[in-house]
Amino acid sequence: MRALITGSASGIGRATAHALAASAERSSLLLVDTAREKLGEVSRELEARGHRVETFACDLSSPAEVEKVAARAEDFLGGIDTLVSNAGVLANAALVDLTLETYELAFAVNTRATWLLAKACYPLLKVAQGSIVATASISATQPTPPHGSYSASKAALVMLIKQMAFEFGPDGIRCNCVSPGTIHTGMTDSVYGDDRLRAERAANIPLRRVGMPEDVASVIAFLASPAAAYVSGVDLVVDGAVSTALMPTLRKGAVPQ
Numbered sequence: 001m002r003a004l005i006t007g008s009a010s011g012i013g014r015a016t017a018h019a020l021a022a023s024a025e026r027s028s029l030l031l032v033d034t035a036r037e038k039l040g041e042v043s044r045e046l047e048a049r050g051h052r053v054e055t056f057a058c059d060l061s062s063p064a065e066v067e068k069v070a071a072r073a074e075d076f077l078g079g080i081d082t083l084v085s086n087a088g089v090l091a092n093a094a095l096v097d098l099t100l101e102t103y104e105l106a107f108a109v110n111t112r113a114t115w116l117l118a119k120a121c122y123p124l125l126k127v128a129q130g131s132i133v134a135t136a137s138i139s140a141t142q143p144t145p146p147h148g149s150y151s152a153s154k155a156a157l158v159m160l161i162k163q164m165a166f167e168f169g170p171d172g173i174r175c176n177c178v179s180p181g182t183i184h185t186g187m188t189d190s191v192y193g194d195d196r197l198r199a200e201r202a203a204n205i206p207l208r209r210v211g212m213p214e215d216v217a218s219v220i221a222f223l224a225s226p227a228a229a230y231v232s233g234v235d236l237v238v239d240g241a242v243s244t245a246l247m248p249t250l251r252k253g254a255v256p257q
């Protein structure tokens, strides 16, 4: 397994690096993130299990940096079986308060970097008959206050992946998304790190718990595996069914039952 995983210093990306590594006796992994020190920790964990690991600290909002990632993948991995485009940022303000810079950052990291990385890695993916998995979000189909441009950037990402599935499919490259919801990671720790808030949220989730990074990582590993050989162009929701819970939640609030 030769895999390139972005946003792999923490949360879902870190768990995905472990899940993909575990799918082969000796995997080669290129881990990419802005967080250099945390990348080093993940790298040491994986090397201790016998895997080959290289880290690359960079800012994926920069197109020039994305090019360097692809070049490093060619040098270190020699080919790509799995590209996981997982790095993401929120856009922490309501639309009326959102700055142009924050609006654009969400699209640059969550959407544009996936396209640029896929484009740059396309020749390697084609030779390997590899696959791409991007981390979208249930926010792609639900507005997410107060994160102005986050939902729009994830909605665009889902369609970008469907477009890739269409364009890259004839070359044997599968392209899919996972859409997590309510997962306890660094991104959501301000809510799910608080016992009371986490219990409140869990009560509205049909599976009655907040998800863990491993819940998403195992689905990414499935989509990247031969078990998903005929799966391309899908957006697989991993959210404990919370996105089905809108009407029951509204009814609970509006009408005493």
Ligand SMILES: NC(=O)c1ccc[n+]([C@@H]2O[C@H](COP(=O)([O-])OP(=O)(O)OC[C@H]3O[C@@H](n4cnc5c(N)ncnc54)[C@H](O)[C@@H]3O)[C@@H](O)[C@H]2O)c1
Binding pocket: 006, 007, 008, 009, 010, 011, 012, 013, 032, 033, 034, 035, 058, 059, 060, 061, 086, 087, 088, 089, 109, 135, 136, 137, 138, 139, 179, 180, 181, 182, 183, 184, 185, 186, 187, 188, 213
């Ligand atoms: N946690 C959730 O409930 C949830 C729900 C839906 C979608 N997601 C998505 O899952 C993905 C992973 O997020 P997470 O929840 O594991 O949070 P996280 O904060 O633990 O991980 C995100 C990682 O992306 C990295 N990153 C951010 N900007 C970057 C940039 N410009 N260049 C390179 N790396 C960058 C961060 O340093 C971090 O390590 C994101 O795309 C996020 O939008 C998360």
